[in-house]
Amino acid sequence: MAILSAQEIYSDAQAVTATAASTNVIDHGLPGTWVHASTPIVDDKGTSMICLGIQVTADFNTLTSLTVAFQTDTADTFGSPTTIYSEVILLADLVAGKKLAVRTIPYGTLEQFTRVLYTVAGTNPTLGNITAGIVTLESAFGSR
Numbered sequence: 001m002a003i004l005s006a007q008e009i010y011s012d013a014q015a016v017t018a019t020a021a022s023t024n025v026i027d028h029g030l031p032g033t034w035v036h037a038s039t040p041i042v043d044d045k046g047t048s049m050i051c052l053g054i055q056v057t058a059d060f061n062t063l064t065s066l067t068v069a070f071q072t073d074t075a076d077t078f079g080s081p082t083t084i085y086s087e088v089i090l091l092a093d094l095v096a097g098k099k100l101a102v103r104t105i106p107y108g109t110l111e112q113f114t115r116v117l118y119t120v121a122g123t124n125p126t127l128g129n130i131t132a133g134i135v136t137l138e139s140a141f142g143s144r
Contacts, residue, residue: 005133005134007026008026008133008134009024009131009132009133010022010023010024010025010026010114010115010116010132010133011023011024011116011130011131011132011133012024012131013057013058013129013130013131014129014130014131014132015058015128015129016060016066016118016120016125016128016129016130017124017125017126017127017128018120018124019117019118019119019120020117020118021078021115021116021117021118022115022116022117022118022132024115025076025078025113025114025115026113026114026115026134027076027112027113028110028112028113028114029112030112050104050105050110050134051102051103051104051105051134051135051136052070052085052101052102052103052104052105052116052132052133052134052135053099053101053102053132053133053134053135054068054099054100054101054102054116054130054131054132055097055098055099055100055130055131055132056094056095056096056097056098056100056128056129056130057096057129057130057131058096058127058128058129059094059095059096059127059128060091060094060095060125060127060128061091061125061126061127061128062091062122062123062124062125062126063091063094063120063121063122063123063124063125063128064090064091064121064122064123065088065089065090065091065121065122066088066089066094066118066119066120066121066128067086067087067088067089067117067118067119067121068086068087068089068100068101068116068117068118068130068132069083069085069086069116069117069118069119070083070084070085070086070103070105070114070115070116071083071084071114071115071116071117072084072109072110072111072112072113072114073111073112073113074111074112074113075112075113076113078113078115081115081117082109082111083117084105084106084109084110085101085103085105087100087101088121091122094128100130102135116130116132118130
């Protein structure tokens with residue numbers, strides 16, 4: 001897995017034993033607002049491209065598949081989330097060390113809050129952990 005900042009981690013070896021949201025939600029600030037600023041700026045810096053990295057940190061068992069969805073919403077309660085990216089991963093691919101996704105999130109698609117939602121299909125697993133977070137382009141795709 002790439003180098004992660006503590007403020008940019010959705011799941012830190014999170015046990016996924018049932019359908020659940022990531023342990024952490026990231027607040028990106030209001031679109032068009034610099035971090036910690038109180039008012040928007042003219043040039044929209046709040047919607048720059050980010051990379052999402054997801055990796056299995058402990059083998060899964062018993063489930064059929066796991067759907068990983070990257071979601072955004074205007075509220076941290078995610079009452080009406082928008083799914084930006086979603087992928088179904090079969091049990092055979094849910095082994096420790098497997099990188100599930102490294103995706104660039106398109107410019108202008110983020111609302112204030114983001115999270116990862118894990119949806120279990122089949123029997124709930126008793127084993128299986130995920131680490132997910134925002135990563136740099138270099139760590140996501142390798143330096144040139």
